[in-house]
Amino acid sequence: MYLKEKLLKALKVKNILIAIFAGSCLICFGLYIVHMLVYYRDDLETAMSAVDMDLSIRMMIIAAVLFIIMLISRKIIGDARFFSSYFEGDLDGIIPLDDLAQVTGRSHSKIRRQLNICRKLYMKNFRITGQGSAEAVELFSKTVSCQCRSCGAPIEKSIYFTGKCEYCGSSDLFAGVIAGDRYYSISQTSSKGVQKPDYYTAKHLGARTALFFVLMVIGLSLLAIFFIYDMDLIGKYNNKDYLRELLMTNKSPYSSYKLIKADIMSNIIFASGFVVLLVPVVFNRMRRGRYLTAAKLCSNFFARCATPFVKVSNIPGLNELSTRKRKLGSVRGAIRVGYLKNCTLEIHDKELQVALAKQIVKDRCPGCGAPITGAADENYRCNYCGKTIMQVVVKK
Numbered sequence: 001m002y003l004k005e006k007l008l009k010a011l012k013v014k015n016i017l018i019a020i021f022a023g024s025c026l027i028c029f030g031l032y033i034v035h036m037l038v039y040y041r042d043d044l045e046t047a048m049s050a051v052d053m054d055l056s057i058r059m060m061i062i063a064a065v066l067f068i069i070m071l072i073s074r075k076i077i078g079d080a081r082f083f084s085s086y087f088e089g090d091l092d093g094i095i096p097l098d099d100l101a102q103v104t105g106r107s108h109s110k111i112r113r114q115l116n117i118c119r120k121l122y123m124k125n126f127r128i129t130g131q132g133s134a135e136a137v138e139l140f141s142k143t144v145s146c147q148c149r150s151c152g153a154p155i156e157k158s159i160y161f162t163g164k165c166e167y168c169g170s171s172d173l174f175a176g177v178i179a180g181d182r183y184y185s186i187s188q189t190s191s192k193g194v195q196k197p198d199y200y201t202a203k204h205l206g207a208r209t210a211l212f213f214v215l216m217v218i219g220l221s222l223l224a225i226f227f228i229y230d231m232d233l234i235g236k237y238n239n240k241d242y243l244r245e246l247l248m249t250n251k252s253p254y255s256s257y258k259l260i261k262a263d264i265m266s267n268i269i270f271a272s273g274f275v276v277l278l279v280p281v282v283f284n285r286m287r288r289g290r291y292l293t294a295a296k297l298c299s300n301f302f303a304r305c306a307t308p309f310v311k312v313s314n315i316p317g318l319n320e321l322s323t324r325k326r327k328l329g330s331v332r333g334a335i336r337v338g339y340l341k342n343c344t345l346e347i348h349d350k351e352l353q354v355a356l357a358k359q360i361v362k363d364r365c366p367g368c369g370a371p372i373t374g375a376a377d378e379n380y381r382c383n384y385c386g387k388t389i390m391q392v393v394v395k396k
Helices: 003-037 044-048 053-089 097-102 108-121 205-237 242-249 259-300 324-336
Strands: 094-096 125-131 137-138 142-148 171-177 182-188 310-311 344-349 351-356 358-362
Touching: 003 044, 003 108, 003 259, 053 097, 053 108, 053 182, 053 205, 053 344, 053 351, 053 358, 094 097, 097 108, 097 137, 108 125, 125 142, 205 358, 242 259, 259 351
Parallel strands: none
Antiparallel strands: 094 137, 125 137, 142 171, 171 182, 182 358, 310 351, 344 351
């Protein structure tokens, strides 16, 4: 209800097509430009006047610009999805920007800028109100009713997730939310995760871990191979004995030292290019490894927690020297890449905490999970379990 879903699906396809086109152009036209500049390095005028040089440079610029646009678009879409999920879990309809800054680890001004961009491009049904430190996100048309799942009695928002029904004593509480033309329920299902770490981790995390190590080994091996190959070529470039021996070989395809050195320089550039590309890839894999470790530690810890909220200071670190900032970075990263699930970072009592097992179910009965169909008034009775769901909007 806060995302322009149809637009996002179209943009996702657009980004994939741009990535394929831009990547192909950068490789094909980039190789041609490097080849011409190396072989005609003593006569750059000849290289620049080549038939396809002008076209290649233009296509490289276009491809680079498209690639940057694609990366920016992907990042903004990711931010939009994060903000939308956070808005859906809010019960007040007003979210201070300072809270979002703490949750994301970004500055107040950066959060405002990102929200303004998302609101104009990919999101809807909210606005930013207030000024300075009092700035907040105001959600449109959001009504929340907290209830007891057992007897249907209304519950105050302040004890949602943590209190008990004053009528029947049940602690199985949930919130019914109306936002725009959508109804959804928010439940606390931590009982499903008791002594079950898998409840808080992505499916097949073990397989993902194994794949991580395989890809890490492949990445490091390729980086070492291209680096050694590059160093070997650099050593041969000014090695007169090697150049003389190669030129004097009967089957040598070269007719001069110039051609040999041009070919070596071309290979040096290509090998160096692969090294430059592989370094950030390997670094990113190492960071993913930190997120995998954090997911395993946190899931084991969450499975032993008896409360719906966990203070960040209590979360185990990757080692004894882990600071609060490093813990937060690991948890944020694990949640963002999907290694940790059924948990979110939220602000409660003006403190950053991890909310466990908050489950959002859209357009379904919170009692039995059946779809809500044919609702004619605010209080809808489920056709399957007979439960009355308060304040359901008229479905179209």
